[in-house]
Amino acid sequence: MHPFTYTKASDTREALDAGRRGGRYIAGGTTLVDLMRETVERPETLVDITGLPMRAVTATKRGGLRIGALVSMTEAAAHPQVRALYPVISQSLELSASAQLRNMATIGGNIMQRTRCTYFRDVTAACSKREPGSGCAAREGHNRAHAILGTSDHCVATHPSDVAVAFAALEATVHLLGPDGERHVPFAGFLLKPGSTPGREQSLRKGELITAVEIPALARPLKSGYLKVRDRQSYEFALTSAAVALHVRGGVIREAKVAAGGVGTVPWKLPAVEEHLVGERPSAALWTAAARTAADGARPLTHNRFKVELLQRTVERQLRIVGGTK
Template sequence: MINFQYTRANDVADAVRQIAADPTAKFIAGGTNLIDLMKEDVERPSRLIDISRLPLKSVEETKDGGLHIGALVSNSDVAYHPLIEQRYPLLSSAILAGASQQLRNMASTGGNLLQRTRCFYFYDTATPCNKREPGSGCSATGGLNRISAILGTSEACIATHPSDMCVALAALEARVHVAGPEGERAIAFDDFHRLPGNTPQCDTSLHPNEIVTAIELPAQGFAKNYSYLKIRDRLSYAFALVSVAAALELDGGTIKQARLALGGVAHKPWRDMAAEAALRGKPANQAAFAHAADLLLRDAKGFTHNAFKIDLARRSIFRTLTQAAQATPQSQSDKKIR
């Protein structure tokens, strides 16, 4: 690991001042991703700014009936928070599907948003990678790409975003609150993460001198008809090949509102408004679910080793919508797909 300086931020304003003064510095809270990247020589910050003691560790109700989750609330505390379990069980389920208990105890909510891809070539500094070294090339396109993206790819990058939590937040239409030298702003979750395009080194729309302070959940939590299904190579700690967050509002057997988000298939949690619109006003049945899956995957493109993901995603969408409609969400304790 490289040598680096260490400082501690006293408050959010101090954190912003420090990061603005040193563009090569990095914030550190739980460090569950950043430390790994430093060990692998992928990240080489000149300084680590410790934000772990900032007052961003509360979960509070908002005036409009939603929830405000501080950026330093641990993943475990979010997953097991009574208000999250009661009103946003989709988020709780997604968090419990990810990582291990030890990592969830350390990982922060803000850090989860900012974790970087687990693409093999991103971590292998001996190989070209446009995310790590812009303009060097993408080794995954012609290499081992079994875990790579099938949606929203570009010639520059086919990496996937690794988070489970973010897939649920995308489906719930959360907002990300950030602070910077110009003040505070809120970013719609769908606008927070970016597709690779020609600049795959830019994962998010967060400015280099900004800090994530909170996540805001809207009042609608889809607490009854929801499910989070994660398909992976092993049932223990592993990243998703495909994951699906489904949330429905039903009127009898008719779908009033639908949310669908996919993980493990793109550079960001993937939503398609046309697929969701196609479900509204339709009966919650197999034909509607199959049509939504087809729409969601209509632009999917497989590579040498990951073309299987297209059919896997189609069947996963169908299964997750069925679970949500029947109010029988996927269990994250036994993980057996029902």
């Protein structure tokens, strides 16, 4: 680990001043400290933001929820309003990491976490995400866990967050505060596909701080849930996952929100699946037909071709769980 300075911000202004000067924000530190230990990240200054007032879960005027960036994963998953209104969020959090890590990690930090690609974390391997222009060792290497959607010639790494998949499905908004004031970014535009600049992973501007994630009000009744498929049942990242929310009224699907994880360079919204569902009556045949579109546009690699069918099966299964089979 390389030398660095540490400062604890006493208020938001102090944090923003330090961020503007190049300081890196840290709260739980469950990702950044690991990357520093492996010398993947070498920040000169860490800015501890744990004392800032961003620890509340509150209802919005329009009937949605605003989750503060410093709310821990455990707190968010257990919050009564989160569990009642958006079980897909609670389930995605509870299926993430270990209980100890969930107690430390924050919502803001979770969506900012960097890929678990072994080549990214091996500083001797070619990785354009870590070292621009150096190539992508995963493309010709062992790529079983890598992405099949949203990839480029420069990067095929998946985004590791589970709750980000739920946020993508629900079309959340990220609240940011920076030197130029507040702004709100749709979740779909917050996490960036690699393209030719894989090192730029979020649409943050210099010195900006995540203050909250807001979930919009959705039509009720709303059933939702999260399914995660992995090599083992605990402390493992997804091979595929599916976040589904359905509004059914009068026996017809009026609204559908679907996204997948473990298969994309970012949490992958599935508009083709959603369009196939809206206006239809729930049935086993509908779930199967809709799920067939889940892998549209996939570009599998040598070792992860199985993810195409696995993604389709995962989406179909979660549609059955949330929507029933009648």
